Amino acid sequence: MAVRLGVIAIIVAAILVPSYAVDFDFFYLTRQWAGGVCKHSHKQLDTEENRRTCTRYPDDDIFTIHGLWPNREDGTWPSYCDDSAKFDGDLGKDLLEELSSEWPSYYGSNYGFWKHEWEKHGTCAGPLIADERDYFDKTLELKEKYDLMDALTAAGITPSTEEIYSRQGFEDAIKAATGAKPVLLCSGKNPATLTEIWMCFSKDLKPINCTAGTSSRCRDLRFLPISRTHSTTYS
Ligand code: 5GP
Numbered sequence: 182m183a184v185r186l187g188v189i190a191i192i193v194a195a196i197l198v199p200s201y202a203v204d205f206d207f208f209y210l211t212r213q214w215a216g217g218v219c220k221h222s223h224k225q226l227d228t229e230e231n232r233r234t235c236t237r238y239p240d241d242d243i244f245t246i247h248g249l250w251p252n253r254e255d256g257t258w259p260s261y262c263d264d265s266a267k268f269d270g271d272l273g274k275d276l277l278e279e280l281s282s283e284w285p286s287y288y289g290s291n292y293g294f295w296k297h298e299w300e301k302h303g304t305c306a307g308p309l310i311a312d313e314r315d316y317f318d319k320t321l322e323l324k325e326k327y328d329l330m331d332a333l334t335a336a337g338i339t340p341s342t343e344e345i346y347s348r349q350g351f352e353d354a355i356k357a358a359t360g361a362k363p364v365l366l367c368s369g370k371n372p373a374t375l376t377e378i379w380m381c382f383s384k385d386l387k388p389i390n391c392t393a394g395t396s397s398r399c400r401d402l403r404f405l406p407i408s409r410t411h412s413t414t415y416s
Pocket of ligand 1 (some may be wrong): 190213247248285286287288289297298301304
């Protein structure tokens with residue numbers, strides 16, 4: 182009898198838990214900085230091999246969203262967790278407008294970028310994230326709540342072609358404003374160029390210190406202004 186009840190309980194649990202409820206420990210909210218990701222009009226600063234030729238830039242000086250990613254402490258992460266949850270993009274005019282300014286692709290189709298982020302990462306974020314709309318809503322809410330530009334400006338860290346900042350300065354500024362240590366991503370040799378900032382969140386979306394990622398490439402770093410020029414200006 183006890184065995185039969187146990188089997189029934191397992192079957193009921195399997196039906197109730199969404200198929201995309203997978204194993205992960207925390208979220209990364211990853212944000213990109215066009216001044217570091219894109220090629221620069223100051224050619225002498227364009228020494229890094231992996232700068233992109235960008236065709237779209239944020240209107241304002243903001244860190245735009247790259248994605249919200251479920252992750253594990255061991256450095257692995259789940260991906261493409263629900264084949265049936267295809268991106269349909271039916272998000273309404275207001276949300277699409279907000280995504281266009283806060284979550285643009287710098288060098289491809291916006292729809293393609295959003296589709297990729299939802300299908301690769303968002304489908305693994307259940308049951309906290311209920312569906313596609315919820316994925317974009319919750320990610321935008323987090324972005325709104327934790328403004329990286331405000332945090333950096335408050336600490337006197339502003340985009341510059343001259344200044345070299347320390348990793349510690351960035352980490353302290355973000356920790357002071359959000360309560361948690363981020364991961365910094367940079368490209369190029371020291372002094373490297375800041376490309377992304379990742380914040381870590383618990384599964385109930387509270388900021389936590391990032392312990393798994395490494396900011397080791399970013400010892401001294403440039404925080405370059407966004408150079409809103411298209412690839413055609415490059416010879
Ligand atoms: P992920 O880093 O989420 O695993 O992959 C990002 C994917 O989106 C890549 O295939 C990349 O080419 C594409 N993509 C399109 N636009 C952008 C962009 O502005 N930034 C980044 N990081 N990836 C983009």
